Amino acid sequence: MLRTAPRTLSVAVALVLLAITVGLALLTWQVNANSEQSLLRRQLAQIGTLLESEATILQVQLADMGLVAVATDADPEAFARIADMQVDATGQSLSLWRVTDGAADRLASQGTPPVLPEDGADSLAGLQPTGELVILGILSGEPDRLAYALMPADDSTNLLVYAEAPLPPDRRLTVPEDSPLSGLDLALYLGDTVDPEQLLQATENAPGDDDSEATTVPFGNTSLTIVGAAQVPLSGALSAALPWIVLGVGVVLALAGGTTVEYVSRRRVVAERLAAENERLYRQQRGIAGTLQHALLPVVPEMSGLDVAARYVAGVDELEVGGDWYDVIARGPGCCVFVVGDISGRGLPAATTMAALRFAVRAYVAEGHDIEVVMERLRDLLDIEADHQFATVLLGELDATAGRLRLVSAGHFAPVLVAGGTATLLECPVAPPVGVSAPRPVPATVVPVGGAATLLAFTDGAVERRQETIDTGLERLRAAAAATGSRPLEAMLDDLLAELSSEGNKDDTVLLGLRWS
Template identity: 65%
Template sequence: MSISAVRKVTVGVAVLLLAITAGLTFLTWRVDEHSEQRLLARQLAQVGTLLTSQAAVLQVQLADMGQVAVNTGARPDTFARWAARQLQQTQQSLSLWRVTDGQVSQVAQQGLEARLPADGPAALGSLKADGSLNVLGILPGDPDRLAYALRPAEGAGDLVIYAESPLPKGHRLPVTSDSPLSGLDLALYLGPTADPEQLLESTAPVPIRGETQRTTVPFGTGQVTIVGASPTHLAGGLAAALPWIVLAVGVVLSLGAAAVVEYVSRRRAVAERLAVENERLYRQQRGIAGTLQHALLPPVPELEGVEVAARYVAGVDELDVGGDWFDVIEKGPGRCVFVVGDISGRGLPAATTMASLRFAVRAYLAEGHDIDVVLTKLRRLIDVDVDHQFATVLLGELDSGAGRLRLVSAGHFGPLLVADGQGRLLECPVSAPVGVGGPAASAAALELPAKGTLLAFTDGAVERRGEVIDTGLDRLRTAALDADGQPLPSLVDSLLDALSFEGQKDDTVILGLRWPG
């Protein structure tokens, strides 16, 4: 082969390898850009989840205030006590209003004086009585405030809970290094567009500069638009420099196949880093859901004459909050009312319904109603045809001093009694689940031994796919007998360890009550 031919082959191979290198460089740049956009979109989605969760918490808080106002006849002193909890750490304005024949009048005011929207109290009178969180807009002042209100349903449509929360000075939100917003330039706007007049708060000067993305999430009856950008490379400095690395390696190693090997190995490293980042984001989002769920559940109380222990475990494969719950209300020495329930479905609607039923039980008991009357009243709060949800509920009244237990159930398992080295499931009248319709059953009275342990639970503790329910109940009974004699918190933990299995998706609640005799 002549020198000219060799040169042509060499040039041809060099051109071909340089063309391949150029193509690989462009592909790397495109993959890196795509990864940046995906990571930024995930970050904005996480911020949206936080906002939606906050809206749900605000709705539950205002709904609770509305329920208390209804149950107490809208007494200003009662409203003031409930509102004081909200005002301990914030500079809010909270007020209670009544709508009568189209006229709106203030019943009670706590915190800062209310500014009200431009059309004044009339803005409150036009709200629908459906229990929704209504965002009324940004009120100018020093500082500006975000106004929102809730008009309860279920026969309380003449009352309105109104609140104003101050926005950060200059609408600039300070961000610490350990904040989930660290490393992002964000701006939050009220409404479906990024209107500068509707800016809620931002972590950087607006408009946000750079390669931005935006998303819109629901916030009560309104919307919040999130505009974000990252001033740094989310995938890391190596990913940012990777296109240039590939180009340099391709030029240097254009006479050999090592350039391809180098590119593949580096791309694999980038893919592994992206996988680690995705896993971290998954754990962080699941942690937010779990934190919200535990925030909605009550603390385990300390009762005189009755020891109480409770555990809640979320389904391992879910990111949404669930609807399982428990509560224990003291009625006197050695006496208490307990409730365990399970809302159908998952997510914020289930969590909101769960909180409403839990506080409704407390309100009805505070009014002096018996447990079977409480269950009857709960059946009026949700309707599966309207709300697309139903709930199973077990209510029990324990009097350890008298050795008596009263039970009533709406589609829920009866509790397990462990005493004298034996365990048995207690039978009680069972009616259809709450929200399905039909009358509630009457409470049954049962005699209790001088000392024992009562275990109430949700279906996540005993149900497994492809297995009859009796097998799961026997498994629970056996595990409880094996752990009998342990301190009550340890017994409940042992039950969870014995009943959990790989791939469990349903939430689990176990509530234990023990009387020493």
């Protein structure tokens, strides 16, 4: 039998196709490596965003404690009430100090006793009233602690709030399997360098130098360095195995090289889209609430003849923005239109509806419409059947010069009027909420308000409690308003929040105060 040698062209085509296959395999490996590094950097950026948000939360918490201490003249009981919530939730050590003549004296303490840095209270005496979160370093102990403090941005005060947060045992961080951080080796350092002495916490397998990424984010007056490495392929096991798949398929089926490249490209696009979607959802939960809340909380105007102040306290679920809102629109000396409302539900739908209604009220008032007309036009903007939402709204027009208050309510509580040492819950007809069809418009209620007085509007978070009737909550608010009515308006609202705060309250709370003489 004659043996026929392979044709030169067949060998050449086979060699060319094999070379293309090898090249594609190498390209796939490089693309996957780049994708892994990109996904790792994205994960570290998400962690950095979370840590920056945590620093802001710590600063706000300490600032609130400082403001309460200033408003109550460093009353230990008032400090204890607001500090207990943080101590119970986090196991922190919280204390209130007064700095006098370069020395710091402790006035009150909650939680575990403070350890203090090596130079003791002297490290606190040098703080300045900037209102900025100051990180004082890591304290050795059982367990180790992170020390930080804040002095309210008020040159007239000499009070500061000092806190110590416990670090995990052996500074090791346990990551649950269902956590977005699962599959990562992480280490967190205080400062902008990787210093083992400044390690705050790390996973069981600390990241090494190979294939690791690092990023630095601001944290109070210092910064945090995050080092991370992937334990498993971030884009999935299939993406990691693609180079071998391409090589195997290319060797066996050289003619399918083009199809394999297309498959690899599609897998890469899918992996990047999944990473982008994961980042969007994560940032939405951790970051969008604070951005949207700025649209909810307008700056109250300074008005001739009226003193205006407002407070907003989010519920315990800080991952979603709420639907409570308020606004005050000046109409002249001693005259304004105010609104307080609450959108059903939480999250992005509630925030967008809230913004729409708030700016709609401003637009209708700017056009010169009366509050009854404004309320009826709001009903055209929301339909519970189509939007699956409704809103309770209280609209008021106050003319302190004429001594007249006009109110119209769509499912919302009437305000409290404080005058002459007494507090009265005003009465006005309540129409169905905005979004629910109403049989006919309800005329505004006119209330005479001659003489000096304070008007307090609020949302349901100030009065509703589990296993308690609403009448009990309204009476508690009325009594607290009567007891604090002689205080300055800002201090009055702070005292009311301290009195009305409830552990475990998941609803937002708005207090809007207007005072005239």
